[in-house]
Amino acid sequence: MAAEVPAWEGYTLYIAPESYLFDPITAKDAGEKKQVLKIERDEEGSITLLDSMPTLTLREKELKVYGILGQITLHTAPYLVLVTARKQVGTLSGHALYQATDFRICPVPRDSKPSVMEHPIERTLLELLKTHLYSAPFYFSYTYDLTSSFQRSESQRGALWQRADERFFWNRYISTGFIETTASGKTDLSKFILPIIFGFLELKQINIKGNDLTYGLIARRSRHRAGTRYFSRGIDATGEVSNFNESEQFIILNKGGKETRSSYVQTRGSVPVFWAEVNNLRYKPDLLIMDKHETAEATALHFQKQVATYGENYLVNLVNQKGYEKPVKDAYEKAVEELGNPRVHYTYYDFHHECKGMKFEKVFGLIERLQGKGLRAEDYFQSDGGRTTRKQSAVVRTNCMDCLDRTNVVQSTLGRWVLNQQLREVGVLASGEKFEDQKEFWHIFRNVWADHADVVSKAYSGTGALKTDFTRTGKRSWEGALQDGVNSMTRYVRNNFFDGSRQDAYDLFTGAWTPRKGATGDKRAILVRLMPYIWLLSVAILVAAFLAPRSDDDATRNKITAVAVIVAFTSFYFITERGLEYVAWPTLNRPEETMYYDGPGYSSGRHGRAAISAHYEGNRKGPKSTARDILAEPAKVAKGRRGGEYTQ
Template sequence: MKPLHQRLNLYTNGNETYTFVPAEPVGARSLTIYRNSGDIVLNAPNAPLPVTAERSGKTIYGIFGIISLTLSEYIIIVTGRELRGRLMGQNVYRATDYDILPLNPDIQVAAPPHLVEAHLLALVRSHLAGGTFFFSYAWDLTRRLQAQWTSLKEDGDKPVWEIADDRFFWNKFLQTRLIDVTTGNPDQNLSPYILPVIYGTFDIRAERINGHHLRLCLISRRSRYRAGTRYFRRGIDEHGHVANFNETEQILLVGPDDTSVQLSFVQIRGSVPVYWAEINTLRYKPDVQIMDLADNVTDAMRRHFKENTSIYGEQSLVNLVNQKGHEQPVKEAYEKYVAQVNMPNVRYEYFDFHNECKHMRWDRIDVLLSKLEEDLTRYGYFHLDSAKPEPVRLQTGTVRTNCMDNLDRTNVAQSAIAKWMLNQQLRALGLLHETDTINNYAQFMQDFREMWTDHANQISIAYSGTGALKTDFTRTGERTRKGLLEDGWNSVMRYLKNNFFDGARQDAFDLITGSYVPRRGYVPVSLIRDSRPLIIRAVPYALSFSLFMILAGLTLPRTSDYSLVYYFLLWFVLLALSLVFAFAYGIEYVSWPKLVPLTHVIYYNGPGFRSARSGMGFSIPLPALEKLGTQGRKLAEMHRRTKSKLDAVEMGTKERVD
């Protein structure tokens, strides 16, 4: 695999060019991007710089990519990095800081000439600041160890971007311009500048067991397909991609040399692979929507499992969704379609997590392990010994775990499975006796728990906006009351973020991954304009003002002996009416994504199941509010139609471009 340039110096020639010059090796071909035309040119070795070129004071650690917005293209560069460890003798970094360079000479990133361009740039910046992005210049972080070994010969001297796993090459859409130049002209090989980045987690720690030195590494890789936030990306799409798909690889390296003995165990997680959604309505539990599209569902599910089995081998599907209450329809839909596709090498296993582990009986997770033990033993793990020409063994299958969000329950289950497999690996290497476990090694066990807890939190933050729940069990092996309080706080924060802030987060995902491509030269003002009916926009102000007046009446000193009963009655009635109206029209107050609207999901009226149709107006109008409710429904319907028309006209291209 050809290594990448690790440091670049940036030279700006007025409004004409950006030139990136590798700090080493001396004489390497520099890269020039022309600002007016957008042309990208790989210069001859030792090509001189323009006399008027000025060097930037910052060192650049890689080009994250190039993104096109409505008024200009922008180069995203990595200007800060943090060393997170070494894997197979190669440094692994986390990107910590970025700069955005406009190609249009008339645009300043700090003060764009239009509010829409400023809005889109803010989305880009928020995604970069909120994500956890890792990269290596000489090691392919996108692929697990077994995949790298099996394709070792055919990879040869190919550049890392060409052999990277397409699913986990997070910035591939942003690298499209550089890749197109490289593939279109053999003399313009920009491969040393194309830096693949993963969105996920990376942790590696030195350990010691019975006098043996080893290193434990945990990597998660988030798929760029169907990427997004908790309530705005659920289920599967027609291509077989599921929401919140993550591959987790636990690596064990034994001996003084990282490459001496390598063991790897892989698990995956992903949303329930049917067409389903949860519709935010301001209520704590959203409306569950199952879209029973028959052949479409089975085709998509079959594609999903076919891809997984071709990559990982056999599949054990572990479903942790509740069998009663709010989650029951999702469980039943999953089981219905799994039975219909009836694919070989795919086995379904249901585990009622909350029922089995109720009353803080977290040891009951062993029941799940006992059900999976035969499969896990058969699947095994990847084991490579450098003293032998072939791997000692290969992993021939994997466990695919899901709950509703693929976060909290999934984290507990995956960490338990990983611990079970780690014990098997250490025993096979002779580092543990047959009856010995890592529980007997306090420091090792503490590191294992911390790694899995940090891993759980980062995956959860990316999807839900907060840390994971139940991490006290992952960190300590016990469920505690302090953990319950922390879970309560995180649940409240999830509610607030998922209802009032995730629309912009989803827009940022869609922009970075290419699910939405802005149309150059056209500025869609609907992105920043609030076109909801006046009464919808006025209610939050009425609610806030009435709450303010109540607090003022309770706290400010009184200057009169008159009773405040009628005063409080007035403002409490206004507060109550505002709350009733807000929850009745809850859908109008949720922060929805605007780049790729979800109108077809929110107002779906085809075959399937919906737990309720909340937040769409007064379905049973109160006598005093009947007229208001009727008018409100008409306004909401008119608003919905208007939004759909605006979306169709102004949203630009929505097809993914890779």
Template sequence: MALPFRDINVQVAPDAYTFTSPSSPNAPTLVIDRPTGDLRLSEAAAYPNKRISRVSSIAGILGTIKLRLDKYVIVVTKAQPMGRLKGHMVYKVISTDFLPMRERQIRDPDEDTFLALLKTFVMPGPMYFSYSLDLTNSFQRQASMDSSTPLWMRADDRFFWNRAVQSDLIDFRKRGSRSQPGPQAAADPYILPVIWGTLEIRPTTVKGTPLTLSLITRKSRFRAGTRYFTRGLDEEGHAANYNETEQIVVLNDPGSGLGGFAGSADMQSGKFGASDGKEMQILSYVQTRGSVPAFWAEINALKYTPKLQVRSIESALPAARKHFDEQIRIYGDNYLVNLVNQKGREKRVKETYEQLVETLVSSPQEGVKADSRTDEKFHVIEPGSSKQAYDRLHYVYFDYHHETKGMQMHRAMLLIDRLQDALVAQQYFRGVDMPANGGLETRNFQTSVVRTNCMDSLDRTNVVQSMFARWTLDRMFIDLGILERGENFAAVDRDFYFLFRNVWADNADTVSRAYAGTGAMKTDITRMGNRTNAGKLQDLNIAIKRFYLNNFRDGPRQDAFDLFLGAYDASTANIGPSLVFADRRPILIQSVPYLLAFSVFLVFVALFTRRVPDSAVLPMRLFILFWAAAAAWCVQFILKNGMLYVNWPKLNPRPWAVEGYQETISKVRKDKLLGAFVAKHERGLSTARYLSAEEGKKRIE
């Protein structure tokens, strides 16, 4: 079994980067020639090159990426052990380094910006890996796989976060190169799959029974991005903010021993046998979340509630079919829990989702339940038959907003009551580790999945997912004999309940930071078990931060995701110096925020500067009034033309952003004060980028 090398030395020379594994001296050496970036395997002895400038120890190769001027090898220079899961050590990426193919003599602003985006927004992200355990697949999927297959070949393509930057290595492994044609199996140990998301491993006890509680959230690399710039589905059926969360309980999991690229009791597998001769049991429960599977967008224009755009059901249907084809194939029946509001601006998204489900399933049967709080507490759509695959979709709308109003958070448990029969039938995965067979022996399967969403698939979704996880965990403990029937761990073991709540709250914060830029709202419910006034103040603080980040900082963050995940090819950006990231708005429009700051500064100077005795008051008052009026005009202009001041993604412009920009700039040309001064030639995004965005818009329509 070709597992990734735990210890790699990289030798830096002017003509090549050479990667070797000290613990596997007979393994071929990976050589990346400079400056071409060509890959080859060499049987040469260690340190053959007399011109080596340095030798460094690294934890693994994250991949290679080609930017505008040069190609870089991204290496993991430091990894932190997070604990053992099923006997395998798991690590978090702490620091990385970019090794350039060329020693650049000149500075290119765009190249520097590309590198800065990756180093600022992607490299510090929560990335995890294991040398011997497949973190991209749930334990249920792992149980049906051939464990002798190289780790990267077993990886779930959706959660193989560094798949795009590993493409050079993978292509070389599959096809070789001109100098070494054919498959290169010896390259397998250099390919290291990484996930992005949450990974918590907590050894603990429940009523005196030792066990390990783990939570893994895997963020999909498809349609990954930021809150307002990535909504709904793409044409391939990939949903925005799609995450798979697996809650794992391991009994008799060995948790001791040194591990890492620095050393291990078992360097080949990193695995230890079960303690005290007891069989190791793994129980896991999987949930998913993702944006409402339709074509929709929220268009920020410096307003707290962005304009909502929802495209027709007919245009979204092919993408929705692709999305649910994959979901049903992987998970079986899908229980689609929708938590968006049934009134106000979110109503259109709710109705679109319901119309899509009604179109997909056979003979849809609807049921609506009301109560004193709301006219539509539940809205259920079930297929009337089982003629086709889409009849495995079961839609359940829950009016979370009205049911929990007034801090009545316990009423969210009504959703558990409504879905109880489905949850009982759903089961969970249970397997026993069989070291002799090299894998898991399955004792029980999870046969369906709950797919939860709210508007962002963050705050409300986090609360509801933790409820499903808690209900299922009680069931696991009862089946294991840890709890008596009728008991729940929240009542009998307060310490474990505290641990459980905080693990899920940490998960909520991690998923939220990746998408919205802040921690999650409503985590007081998850951490404390109820809504608190302090939690409300914290949510207000988060709301203000999100408004700022989503309007002024998310453009570069979206660009960084697109760059790393292969949604944008930086090597095609050879269109002239400093054109990719340059601000091409008319200079007068760019100057308005600076005029605002200058006006406010002068007003404060005038107000707080000591006045000379006997000086005239009227000129100073006129001065203050003039600059206050200038500041007011600037504020009014910015808010009225907010589309011009949002920090949009520059690498893959959103069609609605291009359209809105053009409409807004046309209005500015008619402005009585500025219109005559704004250049007729609009220098916004480059013509090439407008054309590509328009083509994308036509394809979506």
């Protein structure tokens, strides 16, 4: 196997009109010869490695850079994406771990003038890119592969990018140019490729009964089908699901000069069938289960990948078995039944019924049921002094509707269950002892898992997780329930009016959408666009009328008030009946197939579609239009199109 090759730990970047020069920063004891990366600022943007720095002129600008995330092409030009600030968040087995805290986006061509970068499409795409960089928690190491679990790392060799798990190599798409150049054999850029993860990382130094331990938790978010809560649901034809996260809990014990490492991996991901929730300004969007002919194949492919990666899969479904969520539960169970995979074990757990009255400690009853199906607390990874002594051969895959709140409670409980076994195995706890009795560590454990929950939730829903008061304190409180209510309302606002651009940013950075020239604007009818302003004006008039002092001209005021009430009610009704048109949909990959789907399956309703109801209901004179018709002739839905895709 190839030797492990770390990445350079930073550079001095010299910015000249003709080229970018990246001069690696090396440690004092590094004996390896360094090479300078040169990127030409011409149309080709050719890349070469120089054995030494060329003679500099007075024209160069200097910049300290801590990593090259890659290169991305926008509307008018390619750009380098650089890490310009970092903070160390811990050390793992001697490897320094960092979080990226500041970035720089540099245009490659020398003729990229400010006027070009101010092009409306270019400016929009740059803002999306910047928003994504500064809103996502990115972690990296120059010498350690954060994309891989402890167990996977044992068998990986080669350069850092070669060892990386492509699912969690978040900047894999924008690193494509460097990777292809290296793979072609022309120029080895391995030391300049820095994989990052998008997720959560926290390390804590603890002491239990005189034993010094490192306790940690890592969440790795998959770059496949990445997105936001309502704009990314279910599965795609390649078997990838939305909001897939791998969470790894670990402990490291150094005793007698020997390092013992134990880790436990869990996964979460959207229900692996074709389904969606179509926003329409209602608190509960329209639920849609799409009964596609490729569902069985996509679900089978998903679990083939999961079994190949993790071994036995124990599925825990927390979706409600009554009311709004029931069709999702039924679709999942049907898909698993048709799957017929003997290594996939399904368990349904009615979370809200079993934990009624905020008694979330009852989740241990779920663990007992999983044990009855073969899950073992001893099934985790462990190595002693670099020698693998135990491998994890199964994984619990947990989901609720969003794979956030209920899922977090169950995952932290499973982590607690396994951690006790791990601590007993390494001799820190005696048989029958529990780490929960160690007051300081119990507090750390709860808060690390609650922080993990908040980060995973924020990436998908836009707010912190619900029910974290239980995770932090071990009990459910009414204060926590009140905070959950605030978070729920915040989610509603963000998911309807702000998540379209967040979804665009995910699609841009991960390569789910590639820039094309041209753009279409807001095609909604003038009246549709004006109606929110009419409603706001009428409400303002009502407030003013209510606050104004009484006068002799009350009759006139009453008439104005009556008219304002009628206008406010009428405009509000107009907006809610056309809710689909007022949602801030993604504009890069606009989900029109989902928005206008009328094929086989289940739909809870088609609310907020008054302006396009003819496309569903047809009319007395003509046949009913199908989703395929609508996609083939987008002009049919021009009045319901808010924003538009960038087109050729």
